[in-house]
Amino acid sequence: MNKTLFKLHSWMALIAFVPLLLICVTGSILVFKHEIDSLLLADKVRVESGGRERLSLDTLEASLQSHFPDYEVVGWALFQDKERADLVYTMQRGTDEWTYALIDQYSGEPLRAPMGLTHHLTDWLLDFHYTLLMGDWGMLVTSVFSILLCLLGITGFILYRKFWKNFFTLRWNARMIVYFSDLHKMTGIIGAPVLLILGFTGAWWNITHFAHEMEEHAEGHEHYTMERRLYSDDLSLQALMDDTGNQLQNFETTYISFPWEPGRNLTFWGDVHTGNPLLSQYASNITYNAQSGEHMLSYDIRDASLGAKILDSYRRLHFGNFAGLVSKILWCVIGLSPLLLSFTGIYIWNQRRGKRRAAREKRRVKAAQLAGASA
Numbered sequence: 001m002n003k004t005l006f007k008l009h010s011w012m013a014l015i016a017f018v019p020l021l022l023i024c025v026t027g028s029i030l031v032f033k034h035e036i037d038s039l040l041l042a043d044k045v046r047v048e049s050g051g052r053e054r055l056s057l058d059t060l061e062a063s064l065q066s067h068f069p070d071y072e073v074v075g076w077a078l079f080q081d082k083e084r085a086d087l088v089y090t091m092q093r094g095t096d097e098w099t100y101a102l103i104d105q106y107s108g109e110p111l112r113a114p115m116g117l118t119h120h121l122t123d124w125l126l127d128f129h130y131t132l133l134m135g136d137w138g139m140l141v142t143s144v145f146s147i148l149l150c151l152l153g154i155t156g157f158i159l160y161r162k163f164w165k166n167f168f169t170l171r172w173n174a175r176m177i178v179y180f181s182d183l184h185k186m187t188g189i190i191g192a193p194v195l196l197i198l199g200f201t202g203a204w205w206n207i208t209h210f211a212h213e214m215e216e217h218a219e220g221h222e223h224y225t226m227e228r229r230l231y232s233d234d235l236s237l238q239a240l241m242d243d244t245g246n247q248l249q250n251f252e253t254t255y256i257s258f259p260w261e262p263g264r265n266l267t268f269w270g271d272v273h274t275g276n277p278l279l280s281q282y283a284s285n286i287t288y289n290a291q292s293g294e295h296m297l298s299y300d301i302r303d304a305s306l307g308a309k310i311l312d313s314y315r316r317l318h319f320g321n322f323a324g325l326v327s328k329i330l331w332c333v334i335g336l337s338p339l340l341l342s343f344t345g346i347y348i349w350n351q352r353r354g355k356r357r358a359a360r361e362k363r364r365v366k367a368a369q370l371a372g373a374s375a
Contacts, residue, residue, distance in 0.1 A: 017345075023146075023202075026129040029332075030129055031321075034084070036121070047106060047107075049106060063109070064088060068113065071091065074226075076255065078254055085103060092114070093228070096222070098117055101114045136210060139206040152195075183340070191337035195335075205314065230262060232293070252270050253268045253270045254282055256269070266288045278309075279309065279316070284299055285298075286299075
């Protein structure tokens, strides 16, 4: 069984190691996406609160409309970091492309005009990370490699199931293949739990998003081309956001979903501060009618089932931000472990392959000698 499992583990690794390296390395970088943006684009993504209150959503929306009259708002991220600029998703009328702008929520001044979702370096890396730059079908492709990452972790655990006996043993003075074997096993066992989490949550997200895209646009239905504002001009966005606190106790809005196609409503996503570090800042939501502003429904993660809470935890478990800087550093470092695993694994595979080839050649020569002697 171990021999078959080892072959399976080896072949899966050989098939997947290049895409997995690209996915894992970009993922490790993206753990600190905002920190990188803060270094490269400080004047665009950071603002000074200075003890000021943020302007009302209506004032901010009016500022965006006056600066970019050809664009409609389709999403609005309000970060819990008070010195992080608001990120506003937009669509230009006459197109179906999503873009985003950045705005200072304290002054109302736009910091960046609407641009493509992959305009900046980390945005491009994010798209590469989950689609390999292949669009919707790329999500399916990366899902396959995420599943292979999980299978590599599981088969590695089974192969080295008695790891505790020599867990921290590195035979420094042994032959290179022995040292690399120890290093490969130790790195794999340490990293496997986190890599399993990353692989599973990544595959889940991409498969569900891909399935949603296929369902939404089956039978050749194209994405909606923005023609006009899809919510009433008479609505006060600030009044609706203020009302969310009446609908759900301790609710803090972190994202607003605007209608991006007919039939959609205004949904306020947010945090209800449960004290559970694994629940995301988008775990609860409140929906209002996009034309009348009437409250339609509320979803409180505190009243949700265990399964719903587990599904919501995938966000923090994948991003590694559930324990602040400590977990982010841990996720970043372990996310890079496939680099070492690939190098040591390929070396071990190549050495064993060479030995098998030499053994076959030795047997062939011996058989030829025996045949010659008998003749």
